[in-house]
Amino acid sequence: MQAKTYIPMITKLNHVSVFVLDQDSAYNFYVNKLGFNLHTDAAMGPGMRWLTVCPPEQPDLEISLMAINAGMMFNEESAAQMRALVSAGTFGFGVFECKDLQATYEELKAKGVEFTKEPTREFYGYEALFKDDSGNWFSLAEAKAG
Template identity: 80%
Template sequence: MITKLNHVSVFVLNQDSALDFYVNKLGFKIHTDAPMGPGMRWLTVCPPEQPELEISLMPIEDGMMFKDGAAEQMKELVKKGTFGFGVFECNDLLATYEELKTKGVVFKKEPTKEFYAYEALFVDDSGNWFSLCEKKKE
């Protein structure tokens, strides 16, 4: 029986730039940064309050995963915001929204009260988009 998810991948255009974005703008912590074969790197980050969930910042490069020009196609799709949807939670959406905007995070949707939560939408430096939510108080 499956008991939990502990890793998830986000495809990024550049690992160094993504690392800077996720650590210095979103406030995540580096979990693992290790060489993995010639020219490869296993790089994961995690939200400070959720160290058991590692987000792998996965580069899009020709090789094992992408063959015959698929990497270039995938890069174009990521740039267009086709992949990378996820939901991050915070305790105070307005404060977090203002803090992230000050750090240069680009928002596609300002904080809005929705039926499911108070939400804003932002994109990372590769084009992946995410929801930032404050759950409804019960």
């Protein structure tokens, strides 16, 4: 009897969404402040826009900067609730890595990025916390050597 070779059904994540209050402002924040690359900026029908950016060293991961508008995903009531959650900093979260946290922190702070926690050594690593222009918050961690 021959052993069956397992082939994983899911092989990677290539798109993830960050809900934003304004796509033009989010474009400016992610591209001009964080230094991400624009991947796609395309009209998707009346009042809809597909806007994705990529971290410079991870071009196969597209971050979709999704406007919170009534339409296909949200009715007006749920869109208003989502905008309130994002604005309050209670919805979005992610972890970004960098090679030199202190230098990256200083550079981003000089560009006007709002940090809610300065670089701090924690039991799990070296990190700082910041918010995007919509209120989503992120951990910025120094990549571990090795």
